[in-house]
Amino acid sequence: MSNESLANLLREERRFEPPAELAANANVTAEAYEQARADRLGFWAEQARRLSWSTEPTETLDWSNPPFAKWFQDGRLNVAYNCVDRHVEAGNGDRVAIHFEGEPGDSRTLTYAELQREVSKAANALLELGVRTGDRVAVYMPMIPETVVAMLACARIGAPHSVVFGGFSADALATRINDADARVVITADGGYRKGSASALKPAVDEALTRPGTENVRNVLVVRRTGQDVEWTEGRDVWWHDVVERQSDEHTPEAFDAEHPLFILYTSGTTGKPKGILHTSGGYLTQVAYTHHAVFDLKPETDVFWCSADVGWVTGHSYIVYGPLANGATEVLYEGTPDSPHKGRWWEIIQKYGVTIFYTAPTAIRACMKWGDDIPAEFDLSSLRLLGSVGEPINPEAWVWYREHIGAGSTPVVDTWWQTETGGIMISPLPGVTATKPGSAQVALPGIAATVLDDEAREVPDGSGGYLVLTEPWPSMLRTIWGDDQRFLDTYWSRFEGRYFAGDGAKKDDDGDIWLLGRVDDVMLVSGHNISTTEVESALVSHPSVAEAAVVGATDPQTTQAICAFVILRGSAAETEQDELVTELRNHVAKQLGPIAKPSRILPVAELPKTRSGKIMRRLLRDIAENRELGDVTTLTDSSVMELIQKQLPASGGGDD
Numbered sequence: 001m002s003n004e005s006l007a008n009l010l011r012e013e014r015r016f017e018p019p020a021e022l023a024a025n026a027n028v029t030a031e032a033y034e035q036a037r038a039d040r041l042g043f044w045a046e047q048a049r050r051l052s053w054s055t056e057p058t059e060t061l062d063w064s065n066p067p068f069a070k071w072f073q074d075g076r077l078n079v080a081y082n083c084v085d086r087h088v089e090a091g092n093g094d095r096v097a098i099h100f101e102g103e104p105g106d107s108r109t110l111t112y113a114e115l116q117r118e119v120s121k122a123a124n125a126l127l128e129l130g131v132r133t134g135d136r137v138a139v140y141m142p143m144i145p146e147t148v149v150a151m152l153a154c155a156r157i158g159a160p161h162s163v164v165f166g167g168f169s170a171d172a173l174a175t176r177i178n179d180a181d182a183r184v185v186i187t188a189d190g191g192y193r194k195g196s197a198s199a200l201k202p203a204v205d206e207a208l209t210r211p212g213t214e215n216v217r218n219v220l221v222v223r224r225t226g227q228d229v230e231w232t233e234g235r236d237v238w239w240h241d242v243v244e245r246q247s248d249e250h251t252p253e254a255f256d257a258e259h260p261l262f263i264l265y266t267s268g269t270t271g272k273p274k275g276i277l278h279t280s281g282g283y284l285t286q287v288a289y290t291h292h293a294v295f296d297l298k299p300e301t302d303v304f305w306c307s308a309d310v311g312w313v314t315g316h317s318y319i320v321y322g323p324l325a326n327g328a329t330e331v332l333y334e335g336t337p338d339s340p341h342k343g344r345w346w347e348i349i350q351k352y353g354v355t356i357f358y359t360a361p362t363a364i365r366a367c368m369k370w371g372d373d374i375p376a377e378f379d380l381s382s383l384r385l386l387g388s389v390g391e392p393i394n395p396e397a398w399v400w401y402r403e404h405i406g407a408g409s410t411p412v413v414d415t416w417w418q419t420e421t422g423g424i425m426i427s428p429l430p431g432v433t434a435t436k437p438g439s440a441q442v443a444l445p446g447i448a449a450t451v452l453d454d455e456a457r458e459v460p461d462g463s464g465g466y467l468v469l470t471e472p473w474p475s476m477l478r479t480i481w482g483d484d485q486r487f488l489d490t491y492w493s494r495f496e497g498r499y500f501a502g503d504g505a506k507k508d509d510d511g512d513i514w515l516l517g518r519v520d521d522v523m524l525v526s527g528h529n530i531s532t533t534e535v536e537s538a539l540v541s542h543p544s545v546a547e548a549a550v551v552g553a554t555d556p557q558t559t560q561a562i563c564a565f566v567i568l569r570g571s572a573a574e575t576e577q578d579e580l581v582t583e584l585r586n587h588v589a590k591q592l593g594p595i596a597k598p599s600r601i602l603p604v605a606e607l608p609k610t611r612s613g614k615i616m617r618r619l620l621r622d623i624a625e626n627r628e629l630g631d632v633t634t635l636t637d638s639s640v641m642e643l644i645q646k647q648l649p650a651s652g653g654g655d656d
């Protein structure tokens with residue numbers, strides 16, 4: 001964005017007050033904002049006392065060398081002890097920690113006492129394999145309990161883990177093993193996805209033939225599917241051989257609050273992936289607090305379910321560390337929402353009586369497309385809170401979620417954050433905020449966010465620009481692994497002294513924040529910066545559209561022309577498409593104004609997405625501009641691009 005800040009096009013007037021009962025019993029009330037405003041560091045120091053420290057911190061924040069923050073630096077703690085042992089010691093050993101549901105329908109329950117024994121055995125096994133404090137361990141696993149156990153075992157012995165999403169290729173895995181210089185890889189023979197066993201071990205074998213992975217001494221392999229695996233004697237060891245025979249007792253050692261907890265790679269748009277580094281005390285404080293505040297968790301009665309993959313930061317913070325630090329009972333599901341049928345998620349909510357459900361807009365839009373009648377077949381009355389994360393949620397999808405999953409009364413919280421922020425930053429509080437469909441609304445207590453224009457001036461209410469964070473926060477990334485300069489350049493150089501998130505945003509007339517997509521995706525049309533998110537939301541608000549992805553394609557007259565790819569809903573896919581395209585173009589013009597009218601709309605069967613469900617607009621831009629496709633390695637399904645290319649007419653449908 002260079003000439004002008006983002007235009008503010010979308011108007012959304014619907015409001016939903018918190019349910020009275022939730023508000024009356026909410027974990028966090030409006031007072032928290034006041035308290036944090038009056039004394040931000042005092043507020044975070046108080047939140048740090050949710051944790052059990054072996055040495056209580058006396059210093060909250062050292063910001064003497066910005067942007068390299070140190071939180072609670074003289075405190076010492078063990079993260080795994082906080083997530084497991086202390087709940088057992090408090091008398092809650094029989095509470096279920098994890099209800100595991102495998103995709104084929106197998107299930108397993110782990111109480112906190114069982115989790116303590118499993119984590120202790122795994123920690124002892126890692127020690128036997130020679131893993132020492134500070135060594136990096138790569139984790140390349142399906143969504144099974146051993147994955148959580150492995151992560152906690154690493155945390156317990158102070159060995160930072162680097163979880164690599166199980167769908168990534170051998171190349172992607174090798175790059176990450178190399179960058180973090182991992183010493184051990186924990187994997188499985190395979191996992192179940194979309195109705196069949198999908199192998200993992202072959203990708204590890206292949207990755208370890210690549211240069212730069214020589215320091216991997218052992219591969220620890222969980223047997224999940226029973227499929228055949230190649231075996232390298234001396235290097236490969238079975239989990240059931242090495243872990244099962246260990247003592248189920250292990251005394252956790254305390255580490256400094258700033259001891260590295262994990263590295264998690266984000267793809268970034270160009271160049272090699274960035275290893276985002278998170279440390280212990282500040283990270284755990286913020287994920288525990290936000291899980292308590294945003295999800296209003298009552299550990300004795302709630303059943304929490306975050307459907308994210310553990311290879312994504314959402315899985316780290318809201319499957320592993322946040323919920324377990326809070327002693328939650330949660331669901332862990334291995335597979336996809338449509339295996340073996342499109343009601344699988346709703347069946348799981350019914351089976352376990354899930355009360356709080358956290359998922360991504362892409363999944364909500366897929367469920368909308370499959371039809372309202374599917375969730376209607378299940379008893380979802382246990383739900384009392386719904387969350388969304390990962391992308392801007394279109395108002396229509398938000399309302400559908402509340403209506404069809406939340407029975408028209410369950411509050412929806414749209415939570416904005418990033419791998420880099422570690423925990424939720426901007427979100428309604430369910431007992432406080434009157435929610436607005438499509439808006440993440442307000443920075444949480446203790447968090448400072450605003451929107452700036454090109455000249456680094458705060459934009460007035462009713463305008464758009466760049467989202468920034470203006471004060472350090474406990475779960476902030478500490479650096480990019482091995483590359484402080486890239487850390488400075490990427491996040492701290494655009495606006496002096498402030499963290500640049502890379503997202504466009506606007507403030508509405510109440511000062512609430514609306515996320516408008518990645519700044520790289522913003523379109524420049526006849527001198528106006530227009531957000532892809534707003535045009536997509538306008539398209540999704542038409543009854544015939546299930547999903548939309550919008551990109552700006554180079555245009556000689558208007559700089560960029562708006563090009564939309566849409567997935568049609570149900571029967572709309574069979575109707576006369578030329579007429580529908582005209583209708584959709586007019587619909588957008590009516591919703592947002594003529595400037596936002598797409599010049600081309602192309603109905604497609606699928607859209608290219610990353611593993612966490614984010615649409616890869618970069619690839620669609622390649623198509624819209626008739627270019628050769630860029631890097632497709634982080635796509636969930638690379639055949640999608642071939643499908644789209646096959647479906648396209650030689651030149652597009654627009655007329656003006």
Ligand code: 6R9
Pocket residue numbers: 266312313314388389390391392393414415416417418419420440501502503515516517518612
């Ligand atoms: C947690 C996670 C971060 C990027 C972020 C933004 C987008 C996430 C959002 C959202 C609008 C929300 N994003 N949550 N946009 N509203 N509620 O997704 O981390 O994978 O690092 O992605 O995702 O663009 O900058 P990560």
